Amino acid sequence: MHSYSGKLVGMPHQYSDAQAxxxxxxxxxxxxxxxxxxxxxxxxxxxxxxxxQQAAVRLLSGxxxxxxxxxxxxxxxxHVYLWGPPGxxxxxxxxxxxxxxxxxxxxxxxxxxxxxxxxxxxxxxxEIALAQVDEPGSLGSxxxxxxxxxxxxxxxxxxxxxxxxxxxxxxxxxxxxxxPGDAMLLARMFKFIMGRRILLITTSNYPPEELLADEYYHxxxxxxxxxIREQMxxxxxxxxxxxxxxxxxxxxxxxxxKGTLAxxxxxxxxxxxxxxxxxxxxxxxxxxxxxxxxxxxxANGQIWFDFxxxxxxxxxxxxxxxxxxxxxxxxxxxxxxxxxxxxxxxxRLANAIDVLYDHGIRLDLLMDGNFADSLSLLPELDAxxxxxxxxxxxxxVPGKEAKxxxxxxxxx
Numbered sequence: 001m002h003s004y005s006g007k008l009v010g011m012p013h014q015y016s017d018a019q020a021x022x023x024x025x026x027x028x029x030x031x032x033x034x035x036x037x038x039x040x041x042x043x044x045x046x047x048x049x050x051x052x053q054q055a056a057v058r059l060l061s062g063x064x065x066x067x068x069x070x071x072x073x074x075x076x077x078x079h080v081y082l083w084g085p086p087g088x089x090x091x092x093x094x095x096x097x098x099x100x101x102x103x104x105x106x107x108x109x110x111x112x113x114x115x116x117x118x119x120x121x122x123x124x125x126x127e128i129a130l131a132q133v134d135e136p137g138s139l140g141s142x143x144x145x146x147x148x149x150x151x152x153x154x155x156x157x158x159x160x161x162x163x164x165x166x167x168x169x170x171x172x173x174x175x176x177x178x179x180p181g182d183a184m185l186l187a188r189m190f191k192f193i194m195g196r197r198i199l200l201i202t203t204s205n206y207p208p209e210e211l212l213a214d215e216y217y218h219x220x221x222x223x224x225x226x227x228i229r230e231q232m233x234x235x236x237x238x239x240x241x242x243x244x245x246x247x248x249x250x251x252x253x254x255x256x257x258k259g260t261l262a263x264x265x266x267x268x269x270x271x272x273x274x275x276x277x278x279x280x281x282x283x284x285x286x287x288x289x290x291x292x293x294x295x296x297x298x299a300n301g302q303i304w305f306d307f308x309x310x311x312x313x314x315x316x317x318x319x320x321x322x323x324x325x326x327x328x329x330x331x332x333x334x335x336x337x338x339x340x341x342x343x344x345x346x347x348r349l350a351n352a353i354d355v356l357y358d359h360g361i362r363l364d365l366l367m368d369g370n371f372a373d374s375l376s377l378l379p380e381l382d383a384x385x386x387x388x389x390x391x392x393x394x395x396x397v398p399g400k401e402a403k404x405x406x407x408x409x410x411x412x
Contacts, residue, residue, distance in 0.1 A: 030061075035058065041099070057093060110173045157192055177224075183220035187224050205381055261396065291314045317354075341374035350386045354385070
């Protein structure tokens with residue numbers, strides 16, 4: 001997927017439920033309609049889909065046409081698992097596909113967000129269920145009883161069902177599993193989805209066999225891997241090119257990519273980028289979850305952090321998710337170069353960038369030095385994802401053209 005100069009057409013068509021009923025009366029017709037909508041959107045956004053991406057569009061539109069078409073066939077074997085390295089267009093394709101779906105009974109969610117909500121709902125439902133079967137004073141002595149196991153299983157299914165409701169197409173961004181506890185819950189969730197008439201579409205940086213890669217725990221994910229291979233079309237996207245590394249015209253930048261990656265900019269250079277330095281009176285202390293975080297500025301949808309406050313303190317992904325709800329423009333200053341970067345600081349920065357990228361939030365990253373060499377502090381795939389997302393930002397180095405790569409290994 002790369003930018004191209006072509007004739008622009010009207011905005012991509014958005015279906016309403018009423019319009020959906022007037023679509024072509026066959027699965028083939030619905031297949032063609034969805035493909036047309038996606039390709040119109042690509043034209044509007046000046047994107048040229050590569051062969052693998054075109055194949056993914058055909059796969060998605062064909063499978064959902066069978067699922068939503070007149071025959072309303074079972075989705076068994078028609079679910080789709082899109083995977084590939086960062087920057088290959090998975091998120092764009094899923095977004096365009098989701099918007100083109102001619103149904104309101106659909107849900108698209110980042111897998112991390114969904115699992116966080118599922119953990120909370122399942123925990124509450126399980127507490128209630130166990131309280132109904134446990135006898136007073138039986139703490140510990142009743143563990144392993146079949147009625148407790150059944151109550152716990154039923155509670156988890158109820159939590160999943162309450163979250164999904166009457167959804168008939170479920171889309172997950174960034175599907176993954178790195179925690180052995182999550183593997184057990186994931187297996188139950190998969191069984192529930194496959195047992196209901198829900199079409200599942202996922203994107204992932206991992207092939208199925210690399211989910212929960214830790215050899216000590218890998219056996220826990222094997223039932224889910226088997227279900228993916230048996231019931232999903234596994235399609236790889238890898239054109240050997242990170243499309244985020246291609247320089248974009250300013251008119252083509254939106255969301256996260258409207259931000260800048262800058263090394264030691266002066267106040268006048270920041271001003272040229274539309275950024276003014278905060279003064280002491282703008283500082284505020286926020287408590288999005290359980291810990292306070294100092295912000296240098298909180299105003300008009302913009303939030304400004306010093307790297308140490310955001311990434312070298314006890315912050316978490318949950319904090320970033322909460323703050324992302326209220327602030328559409330983030331600035332992080334004082335980001336250290338490789339010599340001063342710590343593994344913990346880099347990990348939190350990567351987590352924050354994941355949240356901002358996935359939610360389409362502008363990020364301006366103001367650095368004291370290049371930290372490309374410190375990417376080796378992260379696992380290989382995590383480093384690759386962070387590098388790819390940094391590639392999406394506009395590089396700015398004083399005295400150099402804005403489109404020049406910041407440094408080899410970051411924007412190359």
